[in-house]
Structure formats: structure tokens, C-alpha cells
Amino acid sequence: MHELSLNWQPAFTAIEIATMVLTVASMAYSLLAIFAAWSFRLSSRRAQNLPAFAPGVSILKPVKGFDDGMYEAFRSHCQQTYAGEYELIFGAGSEDDPAVPAVHQLMAEFPNRAIKLVFCPNRLGANGKVSNLIRMQAEARYDYLLINDSDIRVGPHYLERVMRQFAATVKSSAGRKPTGMVTALYRGHASRTSTGRLTLGSKLEALGIATDFQAGVLVARLIERGIHFGLGSTLAVRREALAAGGGLEALVDQLADDYEMGARIAAAGYAIQLAPETVETHVPAYNWRGFWSHQLRWARTVRDSRKWGYVGLLFTHLIPLACINVLASGASFWSLWLLCLALCLRLGAAMQVGVGVLHDRQVLRDLWLLPIRDLVGFAIWVWSFASHTIEWRGERFLLKDGKLVKMNEPHAT
Numbered sequence: 001m002h003e004l005s006l007n008w009q010p011a012f013t014a015i016e017i018a019t020m021v022l023t024v025a026s027m028a029y030s031l032l033a034i035f036a037a038w039s040f041r042l043s044s045r046r047a048q049n050l051p052a053f054a055p056g057v058s059i060l061k062p063v064k065g066f067d068d069g070m071y072e073a074f075r076s077h078c079q080q081t082y083a084g085e086y087e088l089i090f091g092a093g094s095e096d097d098p099a100v101p102a103v104h105q106l107m108a109e110f111p112n113r114a115i116k117l118v119f120c121p122n123r124l125g126a127n128g129k130v131s132n133l134i135r136m137q138a139e140a141r142y143d144y145l146l147i148n149d150s151d152i153r154v155g156p157h158y159l160e161r162v163m164r165q166f167a168a169t170v171k172s173s174a175g176r177k178p179t180g181m182v183t184a185l186y187r188g189h190a191s192r193t194s195t196g197r198l199t200l201g202s203k204l205e206a207l208g209i210a211t212d213f214q215a216g217v218l219v220a221r222l223i224e225r226g227i228h229f230g231l232g233s234t235l236a237v238r239r240e241a242l243a244a245g246g247g248l249e250a251l252v253d254q255l256a257d258d259y260e261m262g263a264r265i266a267a268a269g270y271a272i273q274l275a276p277e278t279v280e281t282h283v284p285a286y287n288w289r290g291f292w293s294h295q296l297r298w299a300r301t302v303r304d305s306r307k308w309g310y311v312g313l314l315f316t317h318l319i320p321l322a323c324i325n326v327l328a329s330g331a332s333f334w335s336l337w338l339l340c341l342a343l344c345l346r347l348g349a350a351m352q353v354g355v356g357v358l359h360d361r362q363v364l365r366d367l368w369l370l371p372i373r374d375l376v377g378f379a380i381w382v383w384s385f386a387s388h389t390i391e392w393r394g395e396r397f398l399l400k401d402g403k404l405v406k407m408n409e410p411h412a413t
Helices: 002-047 070-078 100-109 129-138 156-167 200-223 238-244 255-268 288-305 306-315 318-328 335-358 361-386
Strands: 058-062 084-094 113-120 143-147 169-172 177-185 187-189 235-238 271-274 279-283 389-394 393-398 401-405
Touching: 002 200, 002 306, 002 318, 058 070, 058 129, 058 156, 070 238, 084 100, 084 129, 084 401, 100 113, 113 129, 113 255, 129 389, 143 156, 143 238, 156 177, 156 235, 177 238, 177 255, 187 200, 187 361, 200 279, 200 306, 200 335, 200 361, 235 238, 235 255, 238 255, 255 271, 288 306, 288 361, 318 361, 335 361
Parallel strands: 058 084, 058 143, 084 113, 177 271, 187 279
Antiparallel strands: 143 235, 169 177, 177 235, 389 393, 393 401
């Protein structure tokens, strides 16, 4: 037994050294996230000084199914303090969709708002949402389109603050680039079951959105000197910029249609702005299987969209790396000291982004779950490399270079 432990000693030493280096690098990432949050808050104050800009806007909201809180999300778009004109266009796959009665109820409640419901029975590609959007775009009256998910809930100044960003230009080597897209950060609202209970899956996902995913967006904005992709919480675009990026038709087989739309618009020479406005998305009351499936789809979507960037996410897993270092070193004094420092930095970054930028009160309530969420997140990151299949809205797909290929098997991976 003693000889066996000696044979394994070099391996443990190598793991200890590697995880120590990775932990220190991850600490640097946490410091970068804190600075990125501070930088965005500063730029948000400057963005308030942009001149008023209130063109006509067509808000496109594709719907499929009806979830808790969705009607309040619809209502929030009808309560805007916007100086310009805007219309709401909802798109459903059929008249039998559960969201259709809610849209009719909205029309009755807000008779003075321009609200339209269109049906999109023809599926043009694997991404049914984009198929709906193509049909909805044909009904839009205005040169500015704003696309967001059906469960997005917004504040009364949302449209005003988002559209104002189109007045900004960005300096580049070729001159000043006009803004072609505006996107926005979001926080997740953990939902309760029918018995009023918050599930662990719902709390972990909301916590991950606030302290991990949005932190990554802010760090990307900092190191890439701007945003070069879109977030499905808000995709406000000029029609000309959308057309220059290939239009919606180029996205009918893309899973990460929001990311791709922004990337193509940026590649066409337009700037993308991150609005100084945080919106809220509904997080279902997931059981464990639902949480794992959704997180795995999300992870593989990001992996397929930003391959090398996704590999680099290893440096964002600070607490798991520090824990592995403790195990590999036999709980040495230095490894325990490193773990304590890692916890302090991770909590600091979570507070700066989740509370300071997103104003997410749930972060304070669920902060004790952060180590658990990070350990689960690390496991999902590792497992995401095991396959290219995902489950989305009850269907199974194979991911190939960002495109969806439908599979026939009914069970999930």
C-alpha cells in the first residue's frame, strides 16, 4: 500500500501544481469581473447623457406556450413612457397555442395600444422561433425592430433607454461606426411551484445567470472593447443593419440565433451597444432533470458559438479549482488559505455583478448556494464536451457548427 501511494505521488503533485496555477488565474478573472462591473456602471451613467432618440419601433414577440408571469411580462411592454410610436406584434405557430388567449386579453386591456397577433404555421428551418420572426417582420411597420423573448419583463423606461443608444457611434480604424444593434443584460426571477415552494433548480439557475453568465458578458465587453454579439433578452436592430448581416433568413437553422444575429451585424461593420437597462426573465420551477437539461443545452450552445472562448471558461470555475487543489495537496495550509481567498473573491464578484449591476435581490438571499452552484456548473461544463446533442422544447437536435439538425429519438441525452 505504501508503494502504491508513492507511485501516485507524482500525479498528485502535478495536479496540485496545475490547479494552484489555474486557481490563481481564476482569481485574476474574478478581479477582472469586478473591474468590468465597475466599468459598465460608469459607462451607464455616461449613456444617460445621450440625446433623446424616439423613432417608431416594432416590438416582435414570438410565443410558444404560456408560463407563469408571462401575462405580466406582456403588460410591461404596454406601459412604456416612450415619446415615439411603437407597436407590439405577437407571433404564434397556431391558433391553439396557449399564449393566444393571453394576447387577446392584452388587446382588450390596452385598446389604445397597437397590438397585432399573427400566425406562423410554416416552419422554414429547425429554429421555429426564427421562422415565426420572419413572418412577423413582414407585418412590422417601422424601420426599427425590437425582438425579445416572450417571458421578458421590462421597466417603464425600457424602450426609451434602449432606443437612445442608437444615437451613439463608436470610433474605429475606419472612422465612426453607427450603432446597428442594442442588447441588454438580464436577471432571472426564480419561480415557485403550485404549492408555493422555490425549487433548488430554479434558484441555482437564477443565481448562475446573475453571478456567472452576466459576469462573462461584462468581461467580454471589457477585453473585446465592446459587445460583438446579441442577448435574447433584447435585440433592438435597424432594418438596414439586420439586412447587412444576412437577415433573419440566415438564422433559421441556428440554435444561438441571438448571438449569431449580433455577431453578423458586428461583422457587417455596425457597432453593438449594451443598454444601461436590466430586464427580467422567468426561470421555471425546475426539477433536477429539467434544470440539468436546460443548463446542458445552454452550455453546448455557448460552446458551439464561441469554441475557444468556451474552453477558456475553465478559468471562471474558481471555487471548484480551489477545491481540487485542496484535495490534491492533502488539505495543506497553503491550499486552504487559497480556498478562503478564492471564496472571498468569488463572493465579491457575485455581489458586484449580481447586486451592483443587475440589482438582483435574490442574489443576497441565495448567496450561500454559490459554492454548490459553482460545483454543479463545473460538472456541466465538463459534461458539455461529451456530446453534440441537445434537447429543446421537447425535440432532440444535433449541433453542427451552430446549426440544428433534427434527430428522431424522443429521449434526451
